[in-house]
Amino acid sequence: MVKLAQSLVIIVLAIAAPAVASDAAVRQLGVSGALFSLSASGPVPDTPNTSDAADAADTSVRSVTAQMRHAPRKLAQAGAPVHAHPVGPATPPLPHVSTGGTPVNVDGMAAAAGASGVSGAAGEQQYVQVVGAAMAVYGKHDGALQSGPVNLHALFSGAGADACTAPGGGAASVLYDQLEKRWLLSWLAGAPGRHVQCIAVSTSADAGGSYYRYAINMVGAGGAALQVDDARIALWPDAYYLTFSLFDNAQGGYRGPRVCGIDRAALLRGRDAALHCQDPGAAFGPAVAASLEGETAPPKGTPAPILSLDFTEDGTGARLLLWRFAFASASMGEPLAIAVAPFQSACADVGAAPCIGQPRPGLTQFAPGDRLMPRAVYRHDAGDLGRVGNVGDDAGRGALLLAHAVQQRDGGTGLRWYELRAPLRAVHVYQQGTHAPDAAHGAQGSIGIDRAGNIALGYGVAGPDTPPGVRYTGRQRSDPPGRMQSEEVVVNGSGVQLGAARQLAATGALTLDPADGCTFWYTQQYLPLTGHAAWRTRIASFKFRNCM
Known part of the structure; x- marks a missing residue:
């Protein structure tokens, strides 16, 4: 491994190639002080802003549907769907989701103009929420604020990575590594034309403690600067995986997704870490890496699903694409095409057709229908999955959960979701469905699975008669395939977004509590007041009664 003299590692990739690997080393930039003993220079979001001034911290994602080069591609074919796709409500209707309400249901941080990334995760004792580039820690028992909010850039004070210390910054995400009981914080920083991915790994299970610091300079072939959006991070046993959407500049020039694996063991020990990246090219849409759920890992060396x-130029499609990224060999094979029920991406024509309604005087908003929502979740030990695939073949187990926003025939949007079985080997669609129970438009969704095999789906909702709020649904593993139960409300909105229509980020996070493997934690944004930047966030927990 070659250590770089610079504080930031430069990734040099030949973007024109269909998939080119990059091998590099990310240098550890020292250890921070305890997070909440640091000075939080710059403003921290704590109260909604209802003024008429436009919010400058717009971290919205850009649609890539019209920019993709839909050229012929070499794809392998997977098996056909196992179950038919339900196109309407369940008949007879399924009961309200069997969770018994939300024991914790509290307000989190403010969410700027509604485009700021909202993420969260539960640890052994704490719940961490990040909004934009700010972080706060809450108690799991009652949701009470324990520490913060604090700006994440304070972690990089004295590290020599100037972009990571600049106030503000792009959307952040938080991940709890349940295998090692560590926290991982990741956020985009930098001025236009120069994006840097800042990464901080906790030195203990305490989210308010110290962190190892790393930074990655996002560049293309020859060191040319790239614009990046929608950065996400996922846990796999051998590596933490980061996915991005790449652009030539702030005005456009889509270059395709980037997938990077960074040596997990090295990061956890605070050492320089190997980094392997692949750029599939502009013929593919935004990608997301599957994140391991639960404490049962797949066999050592198993490639991570990407x-x-x-979809085509008009946003219609009938396939998922799956790559397998082997970190040890820095290789990502050709994509596997998985046939699914046909779909129309939500808000496919971002320039002309916003599709998320609000009550008047709120304007219709856009939604990121060209990508899978956070998070894609893989579970190796959910319920009776041991009987899936070949008996005794550990690689034949597992469930992979995905969701994305789709356009409905009535003009509204809904959430398409999938459960893929045996995704590490002979992948097939076990079940799929579209959740659109009423005229309100659900678009910002996040899916998860508990240790009993129950599935939950949290989402933001809005419509012509529905101010932006937060809801969730789910299904017990014994429910009919492809069906979600009737939804429950986390919080109803009571205001609308004023001003020019904007693209809402792929935001929100549904994560599982590692302490019991049953409790889901969901955070999402909503509007309690009418204004240009009045968004607030909500944090709620719930669990299925049959998960003991």
């Missing part, structure tokens, strides 16, 4: 939607 997924994307496959």
Whole structure:
């Protein structure tokens, strides 16, 4: 491994190639002080802003549907769907989701103009929420604020990575590594034309403690600067995986997704870490890496699943794409095409057809229908999955959960979701469905699975008669395939977004509590007041009664 003299590692990739690997080393930039003993220079979001001033911290994602080069591609074919796709409500209707309400249901941080990334995760004792580039820690028992909010850039004070210390910054995400009981914070920083991915790994299970610091300079072939959006991070046993959407500049020039694996063991020990990246090219849409759920890992060396939607210029499609990224060999094979029920991506024509309604005087908003929502979740030990695939073949187990926003025939949007079985080997669609129970438009969704095999789906909702709020649904593993139960409300909105229509980020996070493997934690944004930047966030927990 070659250590770089610079504080940031430069990734040099030949973007024109269909998939080119990059081998590099990310240098550890020292250890921070305890997070909440640091000075939080710059403003921290704590109260909604209802003024008429436009919010400058717009971290919206850009649609890539019209920019993709839909050239012929070499794809392998997977098996056909196992179950038919339900196109309407369940008949007879399924009961309300069997969770008994939300024991914790509290307000989190403010969410700027509604485009700021909202993420969260539960640890052994704490719940961490990040909004934009700010972080706060809450108690799991009652949701009470324990520490913060604090700006994440304070972690990089004295590290020599100037972009990571600049106030503000792009959307952040938080991940709890349940295998090692560590926290991982990741956020985009930098001025236009120069994006840097900042990464901080906790030195203990305490989210308010110290962190190892790393930074990655996002560049293309020859060191040319790239614009990046929608950065996401996922856990796999051998590596943490980061996915991005790449652009030439702030005005456009889509270059395709980037997938990077960074040596997990090295990061956890605070050492320089190997980094391997692949750029599939502009013929593919935004990608997301599957994140391991639960404490049962797949066999050592199992490649990580990387997924994307496959669609045409008008946003229609009938396939998922799955790559397998082997970190040890820095290789990502050709994508596997998985046939699914046909779909129309939500808000496919971002320039002309916003599709998320609000009550008047709120304007219709856009939604990121060209990508899978956070998070894609893989579970190796959910319920009776041991009987899936070949008996005794550990690689034949597992469930992979995905969701994305789709356009409905009535003009509204809904959430398409999938459960893929045996995704590490002979992948097939076990079940799929579209959740659109009423005229309100659900678009910002996040899916998860508990240790009993129950599935939950949290989402933001809005419509012509529905101010932006937060809801969730789910299904017990014994429910009919492809069906979700009737939804429950986390919080109803009571205001609308004023001003020019904007693209809402692929935001929100549904994560599982590692302490019991049953409790889901969901965070999402909503509007309690009318204004240009009045968004607030909500944090709620719930669990299925049959998960003991």
